[in-house]
Amino acid sequence: DIQMTQSPSSLSASVGDRVTITCRAGQSIAIYLNWYQQKPGKAPKLLIYAASSLQSGVPSRFSGSGSGTDFTLTISSLQPEDFAAYYCQQTYSTPSFGQGTKLEIK
């Protein structure tokens, strides 16, 4: 199994802030890295696939970058609906998830 490590585990920010979440893979995964948003009581929602491709319908304030072992998710200007948990996932081999980042309102 490929270990995925996210940081930070929690983050406080304000509406309008620029926020970056990082994800590190235990070995190179090329660009097989995806990002999800999850709100309480709901299934995760795909935001970014293949490290930097924006899923259809996802606002352009979300962006992803990276390759190999180090990846980032950036939200350029936080909106009230963005306060949620975020997870990275690798699909280079049998899938695995990071432990999550909880984004809270400051």
Place this chain on the structure above:
Amino acid sequence: QVQLQQSGPGLVKPSQTLSLTCAISGDSVSSSGAAWNWIRQSPSRGLEWLGRTYYRSKWHNDYAVSVKSRITINPDTSKNQFSLQLNSVTPEDTAMYFCASGDGALGHAFDIWGQGTMITVSS
């Protein structure tokens, strides 16, 4: 538009078998571009991928090492659905269980999810 609808009991007794079904609409379980996954989520384990089934000229299954001795995922082409069976459950299997489709065109990312089923293992 692809949709996944989960069904199954929410309470399972220890040592018994957990069984869930995920019905597919808008796609085929035999689609050559998709993989059909089961994932669970608990506060102690976070999001944990359990396994998948997919068709590429023949049926394939992959399972997580953590549950490999206890899990079976089967496609049902007649009903266009897939199922999860987890044997010999313990309270540690208490979690929210999701099915999800992985799209090969999206690097196998999970673009469609079921609504989730809360499973409690208790006598």
